[in-house]
Amino acid sequence: MRVSSAKEDLEKYGYVRDDDTFELPEDRPRGKMVYFAGVWIVTLEWVIHGGFSFPFLLLPSLWLIFFYEKMSIIDMVLIMLVHELYFMLIGFLTWTTTYELSYMCEDILKKVLEGVADADLSDGDVAWRKIAYKANLLRSRYEPFYSGSQCRRVFVREVVKPVEANSYKICYRHKEGRQGYGDFCVDKSNKILVQRAVNNYNKNPRVSETHAEDNGAEIPTPSSVLTVRNLLCFFAVIEVIVQMICVGLWYDPEIRRKAHQ
Template sequence: MSMISDDSETDLEKCVQTYEEEEIELPENSSGAKLTYFLAPYFFEKTWIDDIILALLGAYASSCAPLAYFCLRDFYDNKIETKLSDLFSPLWMIIHYFLCFTFSFLNFIYDRKKVDIETKALRKLLKEVAQVDLTGDPVAWRRIASRVNHFSEEGGHHYSVFYSGEHCMHFFVREIVKPIECQTYDIRCYYEGKMYGNFWKDPPNKVLAERALANYNKSFENFGELSHTAEKDECRDGIFEKYHNIFNISMVYFMIIETVSFVVMIMAFIISMISCAIFNLFATAQ
């Protein structure tokens, strides 16, 4: 009995030693890596150029409301001269530029938390989930995320796929477990930059996904916990998402108010011109 116990302890020590020898590198480990994970694609993929252009367009488009106001004002009071600086007020445009740029930037950060995974990296993820002891290894998902990141970088991808172990786990549950659980089998990935939606239809991929799911199920006492786990996502919940939602809702209401104001003033201007033309017509006729 003691011999069996000693053998078990020896195997456990070997397992722990093997785990300790493997270095786990993830963006969440350091502040610099965190910034690189979220911001590197923003600059190197030149997304910031698109955001600057869109913000400038938004700033110039925001001048429509002042234009409608000054047209209406000049119609009733032509004593006040309207200057170009009134139509394109620097302060007004700077505020709108800042809001538009912040809107685009926050949406980029939010979308960055989604994973556009390549087909090969997805296969690597499924292989790791199928092989790793999810119950015995306390940092199994961190280890899987690190291995997939290294594999992706070796394949020519410039950025890490997963931010953390939890990010990796929630991606697996959301993108692999849920489609199989709901029997939609809509497992999406990317191949050479294009979305590849037939991952499940490929027999080797199907077998690999089933093996990974079977090993994942072993780490839970019942299947119901999968749904509970899938609903929690560190990349969707938290302070950032709350502020992101508040900012987006505020921007929508702000745009609605400006649009309604512009439409009302334009309609008032058009009605005023038509009314004035009718009155002048009757006055001329008399």
């Protein structure tokens, strides 16, 4: 409660710390994985991954068929739970490699637009760090932006490109974890704010340079994450192979007799 209240006070009075004291997730030890975990939980991605992981529970069911007479109900439930968490972890690590922040909530989108419209973007990453920091103050459970460069890339993708295409189809998410979307520019004052922000952005002489810098992943995934994900997938494949062999052997009457002795 105190953290949330402090953030509200900072936002209310428009207080912004000195440039070198901004703290974004990218500045913290293990900040990248903590950031991903926060987004994964708050936006309910874990529910989606849990649902997709559920069919993989057919794999441990093969073990249960093979050893069911020697296992208790608790043992069976634990095996199923471990496998569910195992495949959810694979899903989480895979999700981090493709994550992009899209369809910001309305208050976050508005805060970013106000920041871009009023900022001196010639300061480069410092200006975008300020904008990201102020937008992050709107949330207490997690931080929407990992870094200033991510904030810039999201702004370009979600705002600048639609405006350049003369569509002004800028959507916002009604709430984290929900699929309902709204058209931000339906409100005339919002459309004016968008125009101000894009005009100020285009005045920046480094626009072409920043576009060139935006190639690649929005938040580069550590190589260690990819290594762990690949190892987990490898072990899952090995388990499937072993289980298929065991199921094939199960039809041998002699093996079945020995298994139940």
